[in-house]
Amino acid sequence: MINPWHKRANELIRDPLALLPLISPQPVRQFFSGDSSSLFDRFVVIVGSPGSGKTTLARLLEFSTLSSALDAHTRSEVRPLIDALNSAGVISDLKPRVLGVRLPANAQYRAIWELPYSEDIRHKLLRSLLQARAVLGWLRQLEGERVALNQIELITTGTGDAERTAIHADSLDQFRMLARETELRIFKLLSALVPPGEAELAGYTSSVTYDPLSALSAIVIKDFQGTGESIELRPMLMIDDAHELHASQFQDLDLWLRNREVQIARWVLTRVDSISPSEFRRTQLVDDIETPLPGTSHGRDRLIRTLLGRDQNRQAFRLVAADIGKRYLAQLTVFANKGVASLADALSEAQPSLTSTDIKNLRDQVGALSTETAVSQSSLEALDQVLPENAPEDLRLAVTRIFLNREALRTPQRSLFSGPSADEQEESSPKKVGATLVNGAALQLLHEFDRPFYFGFTRLADASNQNIEQFISLAGVLVDELETLIVRSKPPRLDARRQHKLLTARATKIMDEWDFPYAPRVRRLVDFISEQCVEITRRPNAPLGDGANAFGVPQDDLKLLDQDTDLAQVIHYALAYQAIVMVEEYSCKKRQWCLFELGGIPSIAAGLTFSRGGFVEGRMSQLKQQIDR
C-alpha cells in the first residue's frame, strides 16, 4: 500500500472505506464551524494552498464517501467524523443530506478554451460539460449505493414546466441519456482533429444550452435502503482544482455559479493562484467577502472560504496534527506491531546539551560580562532562581548572558577614574523569565553552537503553517527514521539532535525544490527577510526575546502593491505557496503595520522562532528592491 507519510494524495485512494480512517474530524469541524448552512445555499469558493485539504474535503462530501461513513458509523475511528458531519448538517439521523459529486477540472475542461469559437460559445460548452458530468456523477453515486433509477424523483425549481421538460426530469432514463449525449457531443468536439466551424455547431445546439443546474432543486430517494422512508438530498457540485482552468473560464464560472436562482450547492475549490492578489488579501482579513461583478446582485451571492488558516490559537492545529499522526501511523504495520500509536511519544522533548568545551566557553563569556557590568552575585543568583527548573546549564548561561547584555546597555558610560554612582548600582532583578526569552536564548545557542532547537511534537506542528501536507512532509522524515529504529530493534524514540537535523535538512530541500511561479524572486524575498530576522535574533541583548520571523512595513506602504502589479504578483505567489504569511493591520508602537511573516519551512531553514509578533521594521521599497535585484 501507499505509505501515507511519503505521498499524501487522497484522490489516489479509491475505496472510501480506506480513505475514511485517514481523515481527521478536527479540520472538518473547524471548516464547518459557525453557520454552515450558508455553505450550501450559495456559491462557495474554497481557497487553499496545495496540501491544505481541499480535495480531501471534496472527497469526504461525495455521496459514496458519506454512505460508507454511515455504514461504518459504529467504528471508533469513524464515529468522530460522523459527529462532525452531523454538526455540519451534511448528514442527519444517520442519513446523508447532500448528494455531492467532485469534478476535477482536468485538461479537458481547459481544452474547451482552445476551441476555435467565440468566448461565449466556449463558456457555454464548459458549463454544459460540467453539468452533464455532474448529472452523470450524481446518478453514478446513487447507483453505486444500490439506488435504482425508479427510486429517484427529481424536484425542480418550479419556475415553469419548460425547464423540467427540457431536461427530461420526469423520466430518469431520458434524463441520464440527455446528459450522456451532451457529454459525448462535447467530447467529440474536443477530440476532433479539426473541430467543426462555429456555423456548423447548429447540430450541437442542445449541448450548448444544456442547463439542468438552474432547473433542479432536490433529488428524492424513495424507499431509501429498503426502509420505506424517503430522503431528500440537496445536489452538490464540487469543481476541484479550478486553478487549472483558463482565467476567463474561471471568471465565467464565478459569474454563472453566483446566480442565486441556482438552488443546488456549488463549490469551487482552487489554489490561491486563480483569485486576484487583492481578493486574496481580503480573504486574509475577513473570512466572508463578496465582490459584486457586473450583472450579479449586491447581496450575499458568494462566499470565499480559505483553508490556509492562521489562527492565533495554535492549539487547534496541534490537535489536528496529533490526530493525523495517529491515523497515519496506524496504517504502517511496523508501527502498529510495535504499539507506537502517537508521534508525540516518539519525539523526545528532552533538552539537548552543549559539549563541555562549548559550555566552558559560554561560562567564560558570562563571567567576563558580569565583571564588566559589575552585576552582583546575588542578582545572578536571583536570576537563576526564576529560570525554568528543568533548564540545563547551557540554557541558563545563555539566558544569563542576555540578561547581562541588557544590563550593560542599561548602565550609562562612566568615567575611567570614578567608581559606579549609587543609583547605578541598582540592578534590574527579573521577577520571572518567560518562555520567549528562554527560546531566544536557545535560538542564540543554535546559531552560535549548533545546539538543536527544532524538536518535539509541538514545534513540529507549529512549523507546519496549519497545512496538513506540510506537516506530513516534515513529519515523514521523522517517521522514516523511527521506522529504521524499530526495524533495528532499537527504542522508537528520536533525540533532539536527530529531529533537528532531519527537519532542517527537509526544510532546506523543500525550499530548494520550490518551482511555483516567481519562485526565484520569492526565494530572494525570503532570504532577505531571513537575514534581517537572524540579525535581530542573534543580537546579544535579544531585544525581541525570541527574535523575529517577520518583516513589518507601515500599513500605508501597502498602497505600493496596488500600483506595482509585478511586486503584487511576487508577493501573491509567496503567500499562495506559504513561503510567507501576510498579517495586515497589526498594531504595534501605536502604529498599524503589515507583517510579512516567514512560513514554517523558511523559518526552520533560517533558524528562527515560530512565535508571532516579532518583526524587523522596514519599508515596502526594501522588499521591492530585493525582488528586483
Add this chain to the structure above:
Amino acid sequence: MKPAQARKLIGDLLQWSDEAATQEFHWLDLMVRYKFDHYQGYGPGRRFYVTLLRWLTQFDPADRATAYRLLRDHLIFVGQSEMHHLVGLSGPLIQRDMRRHVARLLKLPAYMVDEDPAAQCRLALLQERTLYVGVSDGARIDVFRRYNEGSINNEQVVPMAEISEAKWDSLHKKLAGRLKAKQEHADAEPKFEWVCLIDDFTGSARSSIWFDKDEAKWDGKVGKFVVANHERLASKACIQVHHYLASSIAKTTIEGRIADIAKQYPALEFCASFAYVLPEAIRMQNAADPELLDLLKRHYDPEIAKANSHLGEDVAMGYNQSGLPLVLEHNTPNNSVAVLWARSPERSGDCSEKATIEVSPLFPRRQRHMDVR
C-alpha cells in the same frame, strides 16, 4: 524471511548508521518490490533479501560496503516492463530502416517515401516480403508480434532460427497467396527480400555472429542462418540483425562482422539495429572505483572458468572481459561481472580440491551451455 528482519540484518552486516539505514532501507524496499524480487533465477522462499544476506556474508567485513556499492551505484537491472518497452520500440525502428532501404532503391530522399505513390507501393511489397525470425527464446517474438499487430502478419513470424524445409515451403506458399491477393504485387517473386533476425541482448556478439576459422565458415545464430538459407532469399535481400539491447562493444563488433560477411555474400545486404545500446561508460573497467574493481577481481574463484571452459580462462570481469554490471529479469548475462552471477562449482570430497575461495551469486545465472564433465 520478513522484509523488516532482513533489513535489520543487512543494516547490521553493513554497519550502517541509523541515518544511512533510513536512506538505504527506503531504496532497497523500492527496488526489491519493483525489480529485484522478480528475478526469475530465484527459487521459492528464497528471494532477493535472503540472497543479498548470503551474498554479503561471503565477503570480508571490510569489503562488504564496497560490494554493496556494486548493487547501489552500478547495477543495471532490466525488468520485464523495460524489456517490453524496448520490444515496443523495435517495430518502428525496423520500419524506419525499411523506408531508408526503399529510398535507396528508388533514389529518393527518405522523407519522400511516405509521399511518393511508387515508393509507398514498393514499401508495401517490402513489408509483405519480410520475415521476422526470433533467433533465441529471449527474443520475445510473441510480444513483438502483439506490439505490431495489424502491420505484421502471423505468417511472417517464425520463433526459431532453424527453419525446416517444410516450414520454408509453407512460408513461401503463404507469401505467394498474400502477394496474389493484392493486384499490385501479383507479379512479384514469392521470396523474402527482408529478413529480420531478432534477439533480446548481446554483450559481446559472440553468440550472434562470428567467423569460425577452423571450419572456415560463419557461425553464431546469424552466421548459421545466412549459411543455411541465403539461397532461399530473393536477390539483393537484406538481412537485418536486430537486438533489443546491446553493449557498446557488441554493437561495434556486430557492425564490423556484418560488413565482413557481406563481402562473402555479395547477393545479400546486411544491416544492424538496436533498440538501445548501453553506453561504454557503464563498464566496470571505466568505473572510478579502484577499490570495487580490485574486489571484483579478487573475489573470484578460478574454478568457475574451468567448469565453464567455453567462457575462457578468466571471467571475473565477465565473458570477453565485458565488465557489465547488468542483470536481465529472466537471467544474468555472462558478460556481467562474475560476482553478480557466478557460483563456485561443487567440489568432490578430495581434500586436495579444497577451495581457497568459494563464491555465491546475487543473481544466480541459469546456464545455457553446460560443459560435459
